[in-house]
Structures are given as C-alpha cells and as structure tokens.
Amino acid sequence: MDELLASLDALAAEDLAPLFGPALLERLRPLLVAQNRIAAEVARTVRECEVSGAAEHDGLKTMGSWLRGHGHLSDAQAARMVRAGRALAHLPGMAQAFAAGAVTGEQAAVLGRVAEPAALALAAEQGVDLAAVDAVLTEVASARPHADTARAVRHYLDRLDADGPEPDPTEGRRLAITRHADGSVTGRFDLDAVGGERLQTALEAVVQAGRCAGDERSRSQQQADALVQLCDTALAAGRLPVLRGHKPQVIVKIDAEDLFGPGTHPGAGEMGFGAAISAARARWLACDSQVTRIVMGPDGVPLDHGRSLRLVPPHLRRAAEVRDGGCVFSGCGAPTSWCDVHHLLEWVNGGPTSLANSALLCERHHTKVHHGFRVERQPDGRWRTWRPDGTEILTGPRLTGPPLTAAA
Known part of the structure; x- marks a missing residue:
C-alpha cells in the first residue's frame, strides 16, 4: 500500500501543462x-x-x-x-x-x-x-x-421473471432534497421507467420552447431551469392542492427598510422554507407579486396585518400579454405564461404600475434585467435590449463586408 501511495504521489507531481491532446x-x-x-x-x-x-x-x-x-x-x-x-x-x-x-x-x-x-x-x-x-x-x-x-x-x-407479478411503479420512487446553509437545494431521485418518461417529456417540452438565440447554457442548466419553470407554471395556474386553507405560494418575509432601500443586503429576506435571500432578489420577486404589510411589535408579535395588495392587477397583466406576446428580451421566445410583469422603473423607486412602465420577462431574463441588463420599448413598439456594458444585444445575420449594391 505504501508503494501504491508513493506511485500516486509521483503521478500527482508530474506537470501536465507541456502535454497536448494525444499525450494526455x-x-x-x-x-x-x-x-x-x-x-x-x-x-x-x-x-x-x-x-x-x-x-x-x-x-x-x-x-x-x-x-x-x-x-x-x-x-x-x-x-x-x-x-x-x-x-x-x-x-x-x-x-x-x-x-x-x-x-x-x-x-x-x-x-x-x-x-x-x-x-x-x-x-x-x-x-x-x-x-x-x-x-x-x-x-x-x-x-x-x-x-x-x-x-x-x-x-x-x-x-x-417474465411471468412474475407486475411491480407497483410507485414502490421504488424516491426523492430526497437537501437544503444547504446558503439556501440552495440539491437532491437525487429514483423513478420507474414510466415516471421517468413523464418527467423527461415535460422537461424537454419546456427546454425546447425556451431555447433562444445566443443560449449558452449547458444541457444540465437547461433542464434545471425547465424544472423550476414547471413548478412556477403549476403555482401560477392555481390548480395545486390547497395547503391549510391557502393556495400554495412562494413567501418572502423582509423588513420594509430592506425592501425599499437601494442596497443588496444579503440575507435580508427569509423564504417560507427557511432559505435566506438578498433584498435585491426580494425586490425582483416582488415585481409581480402580492405584498402584505405586517407591523411587528418590539416583542416580535404582529400588531397590525394590512390587506394584501397585488402589485400588477389582472387587467394590466392581460394588456401586457396582448401587447408583448411573450418575453421581450432580445432573442427570447418564452411564452406569456412563463413571464413576470417587470417594472421598467422599479416600483420601490416610485415606478408606476402601468402598461407603459411594464415589460413581460421570463424568469431567466427578469433576473438578468435586475442584474444590469436593460430593456426599452421604442416608439414603433419594438423592444431593444442592452448589456450592462452598454452594448446592444442584436439578433439575426450580420453583414461583415461592404453593403450590396445593385448592378447598373
């Protein structure tokens, strides 16, 4: 065993940088x-x-x-x-x-x-x-x-075992979810052939519908985004089983000072299952959500519970869906059912909840816009998108040579 470990030490000490493909x-x-x-x-x-x-x-x-x-x-x-x-x-x-x-x-x-x-x-x-x-x-x-x-x-x-009893497909199904200290989640699952086929079919439908120009995500990233989108669509549809008298919904608790303040404030928001998120992410979630004011006393007991206010009323969302037809981020073709209504001028900064101040964005591009990207609607109704460095995201073929001219 000592010789084996010594050989491994010698291998680990070798410099691989000078080697190229075949040698490696x-x-x-x-x-x-x-x-x-x-x-x-x-x-x-x-x-x-x-x-x-x-x-x-x-x-x-x-x-x-x-x-x-x-x-x-x-x-x-x-x-x-x-x-x-x-x-x-x-x-x-x-x-x-x-x-x-x-x-x-x-x-x-x-x-x-x-x-x-x-x-x-x-x-x-x-x-x-x-x-x-x-x-x-x-x-x-x-x-x-x-x-x-x-x-x-x-x-x-x-x-x-060709003549044996057909096994119950639910017996072998397992799903284990582990939450980490930063609120992120990992897990593993085991599904029977039919259950696995259902999952893959649903994910593939979302993956293919959500592909857009310039998409550099890996296959695993596309499937993870598709899984989140499936959950988001199911929650938004309102047809999931009721939990303790309420429709299931993503909940974030955050102090008003953090929500309305300009800072990122890591860990300022607490989600329903205990994960901590930044104030910036809470503001992103609040773009198209219900906000409820709760006044807490010094001992942590609620003193006042205000009425929940839907930031984007249904009639405004319908108008944005008719106008935009889907995610407005350049190159994206996500349908309206996947989109949030984003405030172009954030509502926490006084931006009005109006059609003129609204844009439909899918989850992925809504996140991008809250991290420096910018979308803007032109007078002719077209949407344009800019990167954080100020360059515009353009789609379609690019002419690299001199312009074509008609022969005389």
Missing part, C-alpha cells in the same frame, strides 16, 4: 484501468468486511452505513459498492474482468443485480446456466458503454 489521452487510459482495479480491490475488501462483520468494530451494523459515515459515500454509491462485492463470488468472470480493470465499479454493481438472492433463486428454479450468463454479460460490460450493460442486465432479469 495516452496518460489517461492506464489511469482509468488502474481506477477500475482499485475499485475491484475495494469491492473485494468490502465483501470480506461484510462477511466478517467488521463494521461492528466501529459500532455500526452494516458496511453500507460504514461506507456512508467513514468513507463519505452517498447512499447510492455505498449500495453499489456493497452489491458489487457480493457479486464477486457468484460471477467469477465478472470478478476477473473487474480485477483486470476491464470493468468499472459502476458496471460491476449493475452486473451484481444478477447475483442478488431473488435473481439467483429464480435462475436455480429454471435451470439457468449462470456461468454462461456471467460470460455474456461480462463481455458486454468489457466492450460496450455503461448504458448497454444496464440494458443487457435489465433484459436478462425481465426474461428471468
């Missing part, structure tokens, strides 16, 4: 093989730890919990590693390819589903030659992408 790729290939071989040794050790009950030494019951706590692995990673270790004894072909570095740890975990007790019992009942299955699946894993390995395993398991 040649360096990467054996590293991937080494990574797989180390993963195989980890899986083999995890299995022996499980058999011997080694986790009890640290006061834990399972190797999965040990890997999560001591190895800092996620639930899914720990489960995959345990499954891969258990499969080694039943799938010697896979174990050999894994040890040689031809199979990844993730592929080994997928192949491990073949060696789970229920699958082994069904295979024994039907007289399945597990050695032949091991050879075929290992060959697929060694030569094909990970998706093909998962597909081959799924095909085998489906045929193995």
